[in-house]
Amino acid sequence: MRKYILIITFLFTSSSIFSQINFEKGYIINSSSGKILCFIKNEGWVNSPDKILYKLDMSSDKVFEGDLSNIKEFGFKSNVKYVNRLVNVDLSSNLINKLSKNREPNFVLKQVFLKQLIDGKANLYEYRSSKVTRYFISLSLDEIIPLIYKRYKVNVTQIAENVSFKSQLYENLKCSSGELSTLRKMDYYYKDLMEYVGAYNLCETGENIELIDLNRKNQFLLNVKAGAFLSTMSVDYRASGFTANVNSGKFDNRFSPRFGLELEYMLPFNKNKWSLFVEPSYQSFNSSGVTDLNGTLNSQDINIEYSFVEIPVGVRHYMYLSNKDSRLFFNLAYVVVADFGGELEYSENLNLDIKSRPNLLFGFGYNLNKVSLEFRIATSRNIVSEYSSYSTDYKNIGIVFGYHIL
Known part of the structure; x- marks a missing residue:
């Protein structure tokens, strides 16, 4: 759990480093009714502001503050006016x-x-x-x-x-x-x-x-998503009354493709830097492995056939770069899983039905015009949650390619 807290801290620390809100060309009309061309810090206000920060020269470090006592009007070249x-x-x-x-x-x-x-x-x-x-x-x-x-x-x-x-x-x-x-x-x-x-x-x-x-407000976007993920999984058996695992097994790592659609809603504030998204995507994990030899328990062959649709529901933060068409982004999502059958099989006539628990995912990536590329990592998921004596540690990391279609 500690490492996931570190990941979240890294993502939002990086966000504050890269996502500085720029000073944009604009004007102010001061209390003497004089119009001054300047550069105003456009914070994409949700609520009506009561003060602004501005520069007279973009190359200068000197920042002035204007408020209701000394600013009659201000606006931007982009047609925003207060x-x-x-x-x-x-x-x-x-x-x-x-x-x-x-x-x-x-x-x-x-x-x-x-x-x-x-x-x-x-x-x-x-x-x-x-x-x-x-x-x-x-x-x-x-x-x-x-x-x-x-x-x-x-x-x-x-x-x-x-x-x-x-x-x-x-x-x-x-x-x-x-x-x-x-x-x-x-x-x-x-x-x-x-x-x-x-x-x-x-x-x-x-x-x-x-x-x-x-x-401009209430904007929905539709993106096609495809990716490749490296999945790992282990399974543990803990008999009733035991505090330690009696028998554990590890599956071979597998690469598998991932396909899905993402619906994204751009939130109407902070210059489109925040959005909500939902991304139903199909993926599978088919692998085999061996359990450990432990005391009186024999080593067994184990197999898994696991097909599912992940439904991440999350928040995304964009950080615009010097090129207005390119930006970095960070994701944080809660993942609900719809299982398509499948079983975890032991060689000694034991089959466990698949029932996945939700988990979290984190991602960061780069977006240029209609194309995006994202690195994504997910927290551990137990896929045999209906069995009190068994648990699994299913994880995946991967690359997701996106293309904006609407």
Whole structure:
């Protein structure tokens, strides 16, 4: 167990070494309304930031800090933009066990950086914290209107919704006759709000600028995986009442191919550096060996036929290199196993059915465009878990080749 802790420590220590977040070309507008071109540390914020770090010269070691007291606006060349505004933020909880009986929002006046999602005649903004996500619109630079959505308790068993944001949109952003049918189907969700505000801008002026890609978040990827693994296994027999193994056997090591598909979900923060994945893959291990000669127990021939589908469910962390199309990555996954029959056979008429326990895997690799190559190692797995007197130590290490198809 100690060596696996060391592996995890190595992986995440390496992650912190290689995955430094870069300073990117951008600008700030300071408290004197002066625009300054600079390089901002883009941390891919999940929540709205309250401060930023920036450099005036990329080659300089001097880093400045800007916050709500001295930055009116900042943005990046990549079209990400934050504006500093004093707004009413509804801090009502959306958690069922914390819902209030009050239908009205719990407004608190706050100075915040709002992320601008739409730029046009009508503007759309987003504020995120660890507890709430709120949206705002404006038709001028001065007045920003909080869009109201709140869940509240009617009684112990009934929950209702205050969806005033729909009437707010209708009253403030009305251009064509189709708004009412669209509003009825709308959710308080950035995609729905962006589509509505964008449609209004196009209807009014023919111009609409989206400051984020609607498809950037919630991205799923499909990858084909193939690999070759070296598998090792030993089996131990411990009779009832004995603390030490009475009889042990070791199988010959075997190389075997592995084939599978991986579904990967890119998490919508930290510049796509984190993802979740599931990778069902087929593999087999067919081998033979001999048990030790121990006291009155004779040495026996042993054979194993083991076919299975591993289903790793895990987390992946990417570290981008100087070439924007290449990156290193680390994996950590919990592996569930679906056995396809098979038996562990002793020469003296003893057959053990296969029943695998879950285990863990660790991996690190390199990704270039659509292609990836990964080294992977798995912890020990007991594949005869239904027998109290028998246990196995099945392990494998290998190389996995991946190709992105969707």
